Amino acid sequence: MKRQLLQFIIPMTALALSACSSMPQQPEQVEFQYPQSDGFSGNFLAGKAAQIESQSNYAAQYLLRAHELDPDNAELRRRAFLALISDGRMADATDIATQLQAENSEDLFAALTVMDAAIGENRYQDAIDVVAALPQRGINALISPLAKAWLYAGLNAPEQALTALDEMQGNGSLTPLSEYHRGLILAYFDDLDGAERALASAYGDPADAPLRAAEALGAVYERKGQVQKAALLYASYMDRHPQSLAMPFHLARLERGEPPLATMLPPAAGLAEAYLDIATLLSQENAVEPSLLMARYSLSLRPYDDITRLLVGEIMEIQGRFNTAIDVYGAIPHASPHSWNARLRIASSLEQIGESDKAIKILQDMVDERKDRPDALIQLGDILRIQGQYSEAASAYNKAIERLGGDTLVGWRLLYRRGISHERAGDWKKAESDFLLALEIEPEQPYVLNYLGYSWVDMGMNFDQAENMLKRAVELQPDDGYIVDSLGWVYYKLGRFDDAVEQLEKAVELKPDDPTINDHLGDAYWQIGRYHEARFQWHRALSFNPTTELRTTVEAKINGQVPSVAPTVVN
The missing domain is CATH 1.25.40.10 (Tetratricopeptide repeat domain)
Incomplete structure (x- = not known):
């Protein structure tokens, strides 16, 4: 489906960047220093530089000051607005968004911000009026039906909600996404049989569906009292995706007799899920800045969603904003099934900013915490190898390979990494053996x-x-x-x-x-x-x-x- 959605994504990328220069990605090794100025030019140039460096917090600070000094400058107004959204400051962006929308009712991000404020006040009809004014082309053809569906759900109008999703049926590439949200909306209105049919058919085999779709179907089974069916789905998904952390979490929860984490998504959270789906698609197409904007809108409606936090953190890493990424990942609670991945990413970001000792400590703790998983050991080996601790790196790789079942059951990459570590540590016999075995696997x-x-x-x-x-x-x-x-x-x-x-x-x-x-x-x-x-x-x-x-x-x-x-x- 991803490649087929490119026709929607390209126009959105152009829209998001139309008020910005290109944004090269640079590592955040030191704190950026921008000129201090009380004048328009100094603040504008500092804000523009920050925007180019993807430093949205600084960009918002300086561009807002420049906007105060030149409030009639339309280009500056939109620059400041986008910087605020990139930084997740939705409340601060609302007034500017209202002005931008009054100037141009087709401004997508202004419309989404105005909608966001309306939803926060339960003014769902006002939000529908906003989205209805958007032209039905480009990315709007994806956003509008999903938004209207969940907004009508907020008005307790199930028939209109489901009819809105029918607008997506003409494009086969959008059908899975449409059926996924149809299932979520039916579950919200407690039509569990209808929700099961939609969710089970959305992506074909549920065990091969995206994680959230498999979780949603499992939650429907649980709500219907079909706990064994839910457990079978979770186990099947885990068989297909052995590194999944969510499904073991759900299986353990079932053994304890606990209810589903979310029995249904309310309208605001459902719209947040739609925004997350769009943000993920954009990220897969390397449309980094638009993906961040959509993820920010998702978090504004559902602030504590850990998968969205992971996506925002990944984008921060792509932009070289490693300290910010660490903060985003650190907000994911330890009890979350996504905490493990968040901590792996924290360690990676710490290594990028030169705090390898902290990264190594985190990974060593994780190695002891989960003795069944190799990923923390592999990442630990990588950091130790980069730091020149070759014998220690080889030892970490050895343990990872043991957890994976031995030399003959791992891919060439891990043998290659261990071989490099052995060679650099001066043990050529072991290194040569690893390289030759890697070539047997991948000649x-x-x-x-x-x-x-x-x-x-x-x-x-x-x-x-x-x-x-x-x-x-x-x-x-x-x-x-x-x-x-x-x-x-x-x-x-x-x-x-x-x-x-x-x-x-x-x-x-x-x-x-x-x-x-x-x-x-x-x-x-x-x-x-x-x-x-x-x-x-x-x-x-x-x-x-x-x-x-x-x-x-x-x-x-x-x-x-x-x-x-x-x-x-x-x-």
Whole structure:
């Protein structure tokens, strides 16, 4: 369904960004500093810069101040408004939204904000009037039927609510979403048989449906007293999705004889669910900013929904706003079935802002908390490996592989990561074994071919195999500078310096700022008598922040201490 919805999503993306510059994603390593000014220009430029950096909190602060200084500036008004919505400040955005809607009744986000305020005051008819004024094209063709359906539910008008959903029936790609919300609305009006039919048919096999749809159907079974049927659904879903945390939670709840978490969604929460569905689709299409806006609208109507919080946190990470992501994830209570994923994401965000020790502590606690799950161990291994703690990383991967059933039952990626850790820790025998086993599982995996082939060359062994591996890796990934560099380096080791130069020049074109690749090209130039170019490449290598070891080696070569190279003899 996702690709078919692209026709709706593209116009929305354009609409959301029409008042903003493009928004490159940059890591939030330090707190942004913007110029302090009492004047219009300073506040406007600071707000615009913050908006470009996806720092909606700063953007809202400065653009609102600029708007106060120039209240008749329509473009500025909408910039400030979008920044407020991105930051989740719906109440602060309402007055501006009312003005924007008066100026343009087709402004979708202004309309949604005005609707949000009306719903908060139980003025469902006023909200219907707002959505009815929107043109039925683009993303509105998806939002309007869902919104009207839940707003009519708020007016206790089930027939009109279900009729509104019929507007989506002409597009086959929207039918599953329409039937899902039909089931939720029928459940709200206590038509459990109708809700069961709609929810069971919405996505085909319920065990393969989205999590929320499977949970909704299970809740209907429970409300009908069909607890065993609900348990069978939860167990079937878990069989298809073994890493699911929600279904074990529901099965444990059933064993304790507890009721469903939500017996029905009231209208405001139902509309929030529709907004979340749209936000998720937008996120899947990499429409980051519109996805955030829709997720904010969802949270404004249903503030404590953990799946929506997870989505907002993920978007914060994409935007490089890791501190904000940590706050969002941290609001998910420990008792929630989604707490585990939230804590994994907190650890990832902490690692991104340089607080690896805190991340490691969180993951170590999680490893002990759930001895049946490998994911915290894998993430712990990744962070330890990045931090250069290779033996500890290999140990974490070992435990994860044990939890997954052993070496032969895991994919190549985990063996590859453990192999790198073993190699960096100096245990080549174990590393080689992991790489070879990874290639048994995935013979054409270019990264494994590259790492093993390069390692063999660097150790002066298996040159023929290594050359064949690296040639194949280059065929599979011709635009990967590191893999092309590896092939060039095997030619260098074999004394085929002209071939080495050819490959290493390609590698430098692909990765111009890598110090090791530039150093390699300098070495190859030197061997064919292109001394000035060799020194130039070595100087370039020094300009790209090489390791201390590489810097020492390169400086020695620049100062005339170039080691002689005896071509390796291949028997």
